[in-house]
Amino acid sequence: MIIDRDSPIPQYFQLQTWLHEQIEQGVFKPGDRIPTEEELGQVVGLARATIRQAIQNLVNMGYLVRKRRLGTFVLEKVAAPSTQTIIGLLIPDIRRGYAPVLARGVQDEAAKNNHSLILCDTDDLYIKADFHADRMIENSVSGVIFVPTAVSDGQNQSIIDKFQRNKIPVVLVDRSLPTVDIDCVTSDNIKGAYDLTEYLIKRGHKRIGITLSTLINTERDRLEGYKKALRDHGIPIDEKLILTHSGPFNEGRYLKFVRTLLKAESKVTAVFAGHDSIALLFYSQAGKMGISIPDDISVVGYDDLDLPLISLTTIHQPIYEMGQESLKLIMTRIRGEVNSTQKIVLETYLVERSSVKSLNTSN
Amino acid sequence: MIIDRDSPIPQYFQLQTWLHEQIEQGVFKPGDRIPTEEELGQVVGLARATIRQAIQNLVNMGYLVRKRRLGTFVLEKVAAPSTQTIIGLLIPDIRRGYAPVLARGVQDEAAKNNHSLILCDTDDLYIKADFHADRMIENSVSGVIFVPTAVSDGQNQSIIDKFQRNKIPVVLVDRSLPTVDIDCVTSDNIKGAYDLTEYLIKRGHKRIGITLSTLINTERDRLEGYKKALRDHGIPIDEKLILTHSGPFNEGRYLKFVRTLLKAESKVTAVFAGHDSIALLFYSQAGKMGISIPDDISVVGYDDLDLPLISLTTIHQPIYEMGQESLKLIMTRIRGEVNSTQKIVLETYLVERSSVKSLNTSN
DNA sequence: TATGTCCATTTGTCTATACAATTATACGAA
DNA sequence: TTCGTATAATTGTATAGACAAATGGACATA
Numbered sequence: 001m002i003i004d005r006d007s008p009i010p011q012y013f014q015l016q017t018w019l020h021e022q023i024e025q026g027v028f029k030p031g032d033r034i035p036t037e038e039e040l041g042q043v044v045g046l047a048r049a050t051i052r053q054a055i056q057n058l059v060n061m062g063y064l065v066r067k068r069r070l071g072t073f074v075l076e077k078v079a080a081p082s083t084q085t086i087i088g089l090l091i092p093d094i095r096r097g098y099a100p101v102l103a104r105g106v107q108d109e110a111a112k113n114n115h116s117l118i119l120c121d122t123d124d125l126y127i128k129a130d131f132h133a134d135r136m137i138e139n140s141v142s143g144v145i146f147v148p149t150a151v152s153d154g155q156n157q158s159i160i161d162k163f164q165r166n167k168i169p170v171v172l173v174d175r176s177l178p179t180v181d182i183d184c185v186t187s188d189n190i191k192g193a194y195d196l197t198e199y200l201i202k203r204g205h206k207r208i209g210i211t212l213s214t215l216i217n218t219e220r221d222r223l224e225g226y227k228k229a230l231r232d233h234g235i236p237i238d239e240k241l242i243l244t245h246s247g248p249f250n251e252g253r254y255l256k257f258v259r260t261l262l263k264a265e266s267k268v269t270a271v272f273a274g275h276d277s278i279a280l281l282f283y284s285q286a287g288k289m290g291i292s293i294p295d296d297i298s299v300v301g302y303d304d305l306d307l308p309l310i311s312l313t314t315i316h317q318p319i320y321e322m323g324q325e326s327l328k329l330i331m332t333r334i335r336g337e338v339n340s341t342q343k344i345v346l347e348t349y350l351v352e353r354s355s356v357k358s359l360n361t362s363n
Numbered sequence: 364m365i366i367d368r369d370s371p372i373p374q375y376f377q378l379q380t381w382l383h384e385q386i387e388q389g390v391f392k393p394g395d396r397i398p399t400e401e402e403l404g405q406v407v408g409l410a411r412a413t414i415r416q417a418i419q420n421l422v423n424m425g426y427l428v429r430k431r432r433l434g435t436f437v438l439e440k441v442a443a444p445s446t447q448t449i450i451g452l453l454i455p456d457i458r459r460g461y462a463p464v465l466a467r468g469v470q471d472e473a474a475k476n477n478h479s480l481i482l483c484d485t486d487d488l489y490i491k492a493d494f495h496a497d498r499m500i501e502n503s504v505s506g507v508i509f510v511p512t513a514v515s516d517g518q519n520q521s522i523i524d525k526f527q528r529n530k531i532p533v534v535l536v537d538r539s540l541p542t543v544d545i546d547c548v549t550s551d552n553i554k555g556a557y558d559l560t561e562y563l564i565k566r567g568h569k570r571i572g573i574t575l576s577t578l579i580n581t582e583r584d585r586l587e588g589y590k591k592a593l594r595d596h597g598i599p600i601d602e603k604l605i606l607t608h609s610g611p612f613n614e615g616r617y618l619k620f621v622r623t624l625l626k627a628e629s630k631v632t633a634v635f636a637g638h639d640s641i642a643l644l645f646y647s648q649a650g651k652m653g654i655s656i657p658d659d660i661s662v663v664g665y666d667d668l669d670l671p672l673i674s675l676t677t678i679h680q681p682i683y684e685m686g687q688e689s690l691k692l693i694m695t696r697i698r699g700e701v702n703s704t705q706k707i708v709l710e711t712y713l714v715e716r717s718s719v720k721s722l723n724t725s726n
Numbered sequence: 727t728a729t730g731t732c733c734a735t736t737t738g739t740c741t742a743t744a745c746a747a748t749t750a751t752a753c754g755a756a
Numbered sequence: 757t758t759c760g761t762a763t764a765a766t767t768g769t770a771t772a773g774a775c776a777a778a779t780g781g782a783c784a785t786a
Binding site: 049060084085086093094095099100101103104107108111114116117118119120121131132135136138139280283284287307308309310 | 412
Binding site: 008036037038052066067068069070071072 | 747
C-alpha cells in the first residue's frame, strides 16, 4: 500500500513523495497524464482535498501542470528560467540623434513583457562597449540589444562573442555586420537613399552633392543607393561631389564639406546630407553665407529627427518601431522559440517638406 | 466589505490580494502578526479552508510565515543580499527636453561606481511610475533616482513610500516635494529666473511677458523669481502678461499664449519663456508672423538645451551635473554614510547669446 | 465546409467539520 | 532556582460534499 495511515508522516506528504518518485524514476514521463484526482482517491483511499494538496505542492515545485477537463500532466523538467527580467541596450550616446526614440521604443515593449531596460552608452568606443558588456553579464541580463559601435567589425564581433559565451542572446539594431550571422533589425538604407535621390532627380536636379561617413555600413548603403539612382537615370557620377570621411561624426570635419558644397563653384543644385544632423549644418552654414534653402540650394536629410524651426525633406526611419521589433525579437530568443537567424528590415518612407525646389519649368 | 461574493474573482484570491495590499501598504508591517485564520474567517465571512488557501499562497510567495500556536507573521522582505549593482532612474520621457542629458550624467557617474542604470519612463503618469517602481523592486535595484511626476504630491509620496518600505534609498532630481523630507538635487530656479528677468530689465525692458506651467514647482519658482525681480526694480506686475496653465506641457495650449504675447497689442518688448521648448515656439511663431527676434521682440528661455540654428539667451541648468550629483548622493546612501537629509542646490548661470535687444540708447 | 450548440469530464472553488501537532505560558513540584 | 507538566491558542491535516468553469469532442445546422 502506498499510504501508511499510522505513520506520523502526513498522508498528503506520503502521496506527494510517492508521486515525486514515480516522476523521477520515469514511471510517469514528461507529457504523461497522471490519474485523475478521483481515481487517485479511489486507489490510495484518501479524500480529494488531500490528493489535491499533494498535487498542488508538486505543481508549485514545477513537476506537474493541471489542465481543466484534461487532467494533470508531468512537466518537462526545465532549468528554472532566470528570475532576472532585464534587457541590456548598448547605444552610442543617449543624447544624440535618434537614440532617445530607440530607447523609448525598446522600453515600452519591454514593459509589455515585464522586463526592465539597462541603458549603456558606448560613445562608439570599443573600450566602453566592452566595459558595459561585462557589467551587463554580471547583472545577468536576459538579452542584449546592440547598436554596433562605429569601429571595426572585429571589435564588434568580440563584444557579441562575449555575450554569446554567456548564453545571452544579442540582436543588432540599425547597423548590421555583414560578416556576422546574427539577428538584426534594420531599415533599407539603399532603397531609402535611392528614393530620396530619385526624388531630387525628378525635380530636375542633376548636380547632387552628398556628404556622409563611410565608417558605418548604414551610411555606406545610402551612398550606394545614391549612386544607383544616378546611374539608373543616366546621370554621371561626379566623385568631386561625394565628400566622405571614414571616421566617426565630427562637426568640424563636416562643416568643411558643407562649405565646399555650398560654394558657388561647386554648382550643385541639391545636396544629400548623410543624416539629419548634417542637414542641420547646411542650414546653419547657409544662414551665415546668405544662402537660402531651398531657393538657392535644395537639401535633403535622412532619419526624420524632430527638428524644430526647419522644414526638411527627409527619409523617415521607423526608429521607435525598430526599438520595439528588436525587443520582440530578443524575447523570442529568450523564450527559445526560434532557431534560424532573423533579419528584420523595416520600411522607410520619404517625408516631403519644403527644403527642395523643383527646377522643372513645367512643374 | 473586502470580499465580493458576486465577483467572478475567486474569494480566496480576493482575500489574498487584499492581504498583499495591506502588507505592501505597510498596514501589516514586517514582524506583525496578522489575524488568526479563525478571526479572518469571522471578519470576511469565509470558511477556514478558503482563508488558508489565500494565506498559503502568500507564504509560498514569501510574504508570510506561519508559526504553529503563535499565528501567521509578515516577513521582513529581505532583498537577497544584493549582489545587484543597479540604480533605477524614473524620468518623465527620455525623448523630451533635458532627459537624455540627465540620463547620461547619471549613467557616466554610475559607471565610475561600477553600477548599471535601469531606465524607466513615467510619462508623468502615476500608474506608469507605480508599475515601473514594482519592477525596479523586483529587480532589486540598490537605489532610485526619481524625477517626480507632474501629478499630486500624494501620489509621488506613495511611490517614494513603496521604495522606502523595501529599504531602497530614493533621491529626487529637479523637482522637489516641499512636504517630503527626502534627499534631493535641484537648481535654484528662483534665483535663475530673477537673474534672467533682471538681465532684461537692465537692457531697458519694462513690459516683460511670461508663459509657463504652474503644475510643477520648478516653474512656479521661476514665476516667483520673475515677480521678485520686477518688484525689486519698481516695475508693476501686470497679470495680463502672465500666461500660465496648470496642466502638463501641451504644444497647442502654449502656441495660443505665444501668439497672444507676440501680437502688437500686448506691447511686450520681451518675453520670458518658461523653458527652452516654449522659447522655440516663439521662434517658430515669430517666423510665421513676420516678427524678428530680437529686433521686434526679445526672447529668453530656461534650461539651455542644445538648440540648433537659434541663438537663445537662456539660463544654463547643470543637468548633466545634476545627474552626476544625484548618483553620488544615492551611492552615499547605499553605503550608509550619511543620516541627515541632503538637499543639494546647484548653481545656474545666464548664457548670453543674441535673442535679446538692448533698448538703452546709451548701450 | 464552416459554424454553432450541447455534453461529459476534469479541475477549480468553497463550505463545514473534526481532530492532531506544536508550543508559549503559567503553574506547581523538586 | 530549576524542572516538569498542564493548558490554551493556533496552525496542520484530513474528510465529505457541492457547485462552478473550462473545454475537447460529438453532433447538428447553415
